[in-house]
Amino acid sequence: MVIARKLDEAIPHTPIQRSAATLSLAYVWVAYAAFGLAALAGMLQGMVRGGIIELPSWTNYYQILTAHGVLMALIFTTFFIVGFIFSGVARTTGGSLHGAALKFGWAGWILMVTGTLMAVVTIVMNEASVLYTFYAPLKASPYFYIGSALLVVGSWLAGFGVFASYRKWKKENPGKMSPLFVFMGVTTYVMWIIATLPVAVEVLFQLIPWSLGLVPTINIMLSRTLFWFFGHPLVYFWLMPAYMAWYVCIPRIIGGHVFSDSLSRLAFICLLLFSIPVGFHHQLMEPGISAGWKMIHVVLTLIVVIPSLMTAFSMFAVFETTGRKKGGSGLFGWLKKLPWTDVRFFAPFVGMLFFIPGGAGGIINASNQINAVIHNTIWVTGHFHITVGAAVALTFFGVSFWLIPALTGRKLTKIANRMGMVQTVFWAVGMFLMSLAMHTMGLQGAPRRTDYTTYMDHPTALGWMDYQRVMAFGGGLLFVSAVLLILILLYLTFYAPKGNTEYPIAETETKQEVPRILERWPVWVGLVAFLIILAYGYPIMEQIQHQAPGSPPFRTW
Amino acid sequence: METQIDKLEQNKKSKEKKTQPEKEELKGTFAAVLIVGGIILVGWLGVFGLFLERA
Numbered sequence: 001m002v003i004a005r006k007l008d009e010a011i012p013h014t015p016i017q018r019s020a021a022t023l024s025l026a027y028v029w030v031a032y033a034a035f036g037l038a039a040l041a042g043m044l045q046g047m048v049r050g051g052i053i054e055l056p057s058w059t060n061y062y063q064i065l066t067a068h069g070v071l072m073a074l075i076f077t078t079f080f081i082v083g084f085i086f087s088g089v090a091r092t093t094g095g096s097l098h099g100a101a102l103k104f105g106w107a108g109w110i111l112m113v114t115g116t117l118m119a120v121v122t123i124v125m126n127e128a129s130v131l132y133t134f135y136a137p138l139k140a141s142p143y144f145y146i147g148s149a150l151l152v153v154g155s156w157l158a159g160f161g162v163f164a165s166y167r168k169w170k171k172e173n174p175g176k177m178s179p180l181f182v183f184m185g186v187t188t189y190v191m192w193i194i195a196t197l198p199v200a201v202e203v204l205f206q207l208i209p210w211s212l213g214l215v216p217t218i219n220i221m222l223s224r225t226l227f228w229f230f231g232h233p234l235v236y237f238w239l240m241p242a243y244m245a246w247y248v249c250i251p252r253i254i255g256g257h258v259f260s261d262s263l264s265r266l267a268f269i270c271l272l273l274f275s276i277p278v279g280f281h282h283q284l285m286e287p288g289i290s291a292g293w294k295m296i297h298v299v300l301t302l303i304v305v306i307p308s309l310m311t312a313f314s315m316f317a318v319f320e321t322t323g324r325k326k327g328g329s330g331l332f333g334w335l336k337k338l339p340w341t342d343v344r345f346f347a348p349f350v351g352m353l354f355f356i357p358g359g360a361g362g363i364i365n366a367s368n369q370i371n372a373v374i375h376n377t378i379w380v381t382g383h384f385h386i387t388v389g390a391a392v393a394l395t396f397f398g399v400s401f402w403l404i405p406a407l408t409g410r411k412l413t414k415i416a417n418r419m420g421m422v423q424t425v426f427w428a429v430g431m432f433l434m435s436l437a438m439h440t441m442g443l444q445g446a447p448r449r450t451d452y453t454t455y456m457d458h459p460t461a462l463g464w465m466d467y468q469r470v471m472a473f474g475g476g477l478l479f480v481s482a483v484l485l486i487l488i489l490l491y492l493t494f495y496a497p498k499g500n501t502e503y504p505i506a507e508t509e510t511k512q513e514v515p516r517i518l519e520r521w522p523v524w525v526g527l528v529a530f531l532i533i534l535a536y537g538y539p540i541m542e543q544i545q546h547q548a549p550g551s552p553p554f555r556t557w
Numbered sequence: 558m559e560t561q562i563d564k565l566e567q568n569k570k571s572k573e574k575k576t577q578p579e580k581e582e583l584k585g586t587f588a589a590v591l592i593v594g595g596i597i598l599v600g601w602l603g604v605f606g607l608f609l610e611r612a
Binding site for chain 2: 312316317320324332334335360361363364367369372373374443
């Protein structure tokens, strides 16, 4: 594919113009700075919970738990996703981002960094140990909530930048379907902007006035409902960019093609439609929402499994068709033909393997009755560590190994590739041990979000201790892997030899006709609005009309 | 007798055919998705069994 670029503005050896590459890199490196701190907090948490170390008196378990959750699940992911999507949009629309997109991109970065700093400072000052879900009535400093709001608004601006690039491309290419990567990026941001509106309402109209003392109490039920309106699509905001790498980048890395353009776009439209009206499956044990509404959300949750299964099918199909073309035969002989020593493939593939039990666990969590077995146990922590912490994170690591050198005009060297393989193995083994222990303890009833305790030496709790130590050991391996990753990425940013690293974008093998309706946004946004009103309209109206007595703020730490 | 229009139709059809992917062997994919389905089913039934036992 020929990529238009002005030589004087381009970094030598990079497929993307300097201005777009710098913007993407700025996002990616804030992501990894947050990742490093989060990994340290996570390792300490595992050690404390496993009874191996005790924290000094100036900090506490819930403070480092909040730091780990906020920095890893909110900051690392959001910054990486924004940077990755900007780079891919530039790569697939001619190699650059135009003025409006760049302006939106930098304005978003400034707001997001400001918000991150505000949140981090309040956490470090022990004024915001409210965990990353910031459930009321735990009350943080108002600056924590204002920082969170700035983070969200900044990500919207980044989304507007992608929309501006999309509009420009459509104007210049009338009647054509947009490139697959751009289509997926736009779908991700449409979903994200719709899904973050209610949490913005929660933060602006409930949490900030309440934490400032302007109102004495808060409607807990409503705040939790608005949080989970956003909280589950947040999971898809993590997953969709990983799927973008799986659908568009991985086929090129293994020497294959996109299996089906229409299937890929349809999967993303399904994710847009069904990832939002599902939040009650996080609230199945809560009073104040009737069983009927919970059932509607459970049904919609099980529908959102379908695009993930479509993705699984599509990936197997890409692997099989590519492996067979390279001479693989038999039922699974094609697996041998995949590039197992290429970290750009190996890391995301291991992530995909983790996603199989991760997805199976998600179906268990969303099933009304059996949710009672695992609700608020450490099973749930294990579940999101193998989904976001393994499937998504390993994909982002795999992407970083080629994205960073592609942006800096350097080479992914053999040694960096080999170290990346080692890092992936450490991460996979650490995550396997830690999450297996978490799932097992959770099935035995061990609660999540608790400091080290033996529950007054209760025999059941003492029976969990061996698993707690396995969990801590797994956390240690993950920390080693995180340090190794940051060293490799620093090398790829500043020290690797100058040269070409491909930005892999696959295309379909033959021209495929794609139904035009897949790109008719008013249809899909209208349907999303309909589903949201159907699933949330009445319950939210009821929660406002028939409020339980509000709660004053609590500080438990 | 083939007319000019028939020939045009045939050309159009063969062009349409070329835009579709070749028939590919996907029996491994079929087996793999069955394995994924099996894992989902076994996991779900396992925890449902725990639920029934504790209910």
